Structures are given as C-alpha cells and as structure tokens.
Amino acid sequence: MTCRKDIPKYVTKDRTLRIKILDSCGMTCTFCHNEGTPVAVDNIHNYSSNWNTQGKSGRTSIYAQTNGVSFLPTLIMPDGKFMLTLEKLQEKFNFDEIHLTGGEPTLHPCLPELVRKIKSFGLNVGMTSNGENGEKIIPAVAKEGLGKINFSVFGTTGEELMLVQNTTCKNPSWGEAKIKSLKKSMICAIENGIKVSVNIVILDSSHINRIRNLLSDFPSQISIRIMRSLEIRKEATESIRELFHEFGAELVTYSITAGVSDERFEYEFKDKRRIWYKKLRNVRLPETCKSCQFNNDTDCHEGFYGLRLYKDHKGNYQIGVCIQRMDLCKPVDEFLKSSLAKEIVRFQNNEFHRITEIYKRSDIKCPLNLKQK
C-alpha cells in the first residue's frame, strides 16, 4: 500500500456539547444507544435502575442494562433553568456548537424556540434526525438559525429499513412511509439552506447492497458519512473496505477533532463523488478511563466522544462523559467543580497541541488499506 503524501489534514479542537432534548422516537432501531439512557416510555414509574430494555415500544438502548445509568431522561424546555445551565457550561468550556439529539429532536414540541434560545449565546446549532417529522418543523427551525442536520439513514426502501427495526408488528408499508418522510425532510432542509449530511451505519457485508442503493439515490448536495457499527466493528470495517474498493475510492482529506474520538477520512470515488469514512479513535480520558472495566480495544466502543447534557426525571441537569459509563454522570454544578471537568479541559488542550505537532510531520495512512496514488 502506498499513500499520497500531500493529503490535507485538518485538526480542530472539540467545542461541541451534545444535548439530549427528549427521549421520544417513532423508530425502533436495533442498534440505538439512545445517548446512554433507558427508553423512558418503557420505564414509567420505574426508578429502580433495573431498566426494562425490551418494553412495549419496541425501542432499545443497547447499553442501559450495563452502563450504570441511574435516571430517566426528560424533555428539555427552553426555560430559565436551561439557559442558566447552558451559561454555566459555556463559561467553562467555551463551546462553539450545540448538537441536539434524542430520541428524535424533530418531535420536540418547542424546537424552534429552543434553537432560538441557544443561538442567543452566539452558538451554532445542529441536530441528528431520522427525518420522520422533518418536513413539518424544518422551515421553522431554519428560520431560527439551525445550521445543519445529520440524518441517520439505514435504507432507501421500507424493506431495508425493517431489517434494523425491532418491532415485528410493523410492515414494509410502515417502513416505506418513514423513508418517504426522510426523503422529504432532506429536500426540505436543502431548500431551507440547512447543511445536510447523512450518517450511514454499516453492520456487515449483507448491508453492502443497501449502501450501493443509498449512494445512487441521494442528491449530490448531501455529505455522506459511512460509519461502522459500534458493536460489530471488524466485520463492518471489512464491508466498508469492500465497498470503497469497488468504487475506486481515493483518500483526499483527513480531519481529526482533538480531544475526542471523532476522526474522518474523505474519499473521492471514481465518479468524483466524495464520501466520508467516519471512524472512532481509541481516545481515553487519562485519569477517568484508567480504571474503567471497558478500557481495552474491544469493550470500549466509542472512546471519549465529548460532553453530553441530559435532564433527569427529577428535573436536574446532568453531564455525561461516556454512554457506556453513565455512572460517571454528575449534576451540572457538581461536575463544574469536579476534577473530571478540569481533567477534560486540560486533556483537550494538550491533545490539540500534541496532534497538531504530530500531523505537521507525518503522512496519513489510508485506514481501509486501499491503494492510493
């Protein structure tokens, strides 16, 4: 394997806060981590920490039984308490972006107002969405300044979508309706000036055909990121390699967010289309991860991915640092005074300088072992 020596490298510092604004979702994806929290609707009045992960909703939260989560997530409203919480966090971490997650953010009853309030801090706002409700809400959130949407996409047909849905009672026509809404949401976002990207999770080689269809089906304005499953990583990487090889992919740029596990490789396909391969690096917090039982190459799935804000069932805001270790969550005030907050600030600064220095000197290797020019 050879690699181009002149691949542009972009190193940025993580300045994003992910906020879980609600738990509701109309899909039942089998691989959903639900931001580390139990599915609220299946655990109403269950505060025992022995969470029901196979409830009537059909939804799942893949880590909830093992990650020590002690609370149920609730709706975050754009009220005074939320603004004060954001202000305190902003003072310490100087975020430049807020990324809204869920559940499905487009089901939030006050999404435009929430975006407006966050924008009043001078922050960029993005969100992850499955597209099921986008068309109804996107024009209003675009008006309030929502800048980008990452759509989570599994397939282009109802049948493909059903492959990763838990609920057996739902049929392909249900899937077809969801796909139709997703496509409408994407077009609506593009028409309203929102930057659109698509995250496609690949699990194994049986999913390659599905990805081929996706690639030919999406408008070229959409930035496509292919990610491997958090759980079945080896098989998923092999499948991505096979696919990129087929499309004659060539690595063209490399981006890394220092201080968190996010790493992206941009490839150009033979037909000049550009696709990102999103990979998670083995990033660990120097002190906190040292004694973690998952701290090895197979059990730690996401690495340190940045800060997440939640509102618990008692109405308190909590900060999380890992979806596999929700026992590390702390109430915001406690977190801000903690050694954990100091560790994160120090780590992110050091990582930015360290990585910048490394990439000034070294070349980038193609992670998929594809032949490069």
Ligand code: SF4
């Ligand atoms: S990132 Fe999370 S799972 Fe991985 S070692 Fe650190 S605390 Fe453990």
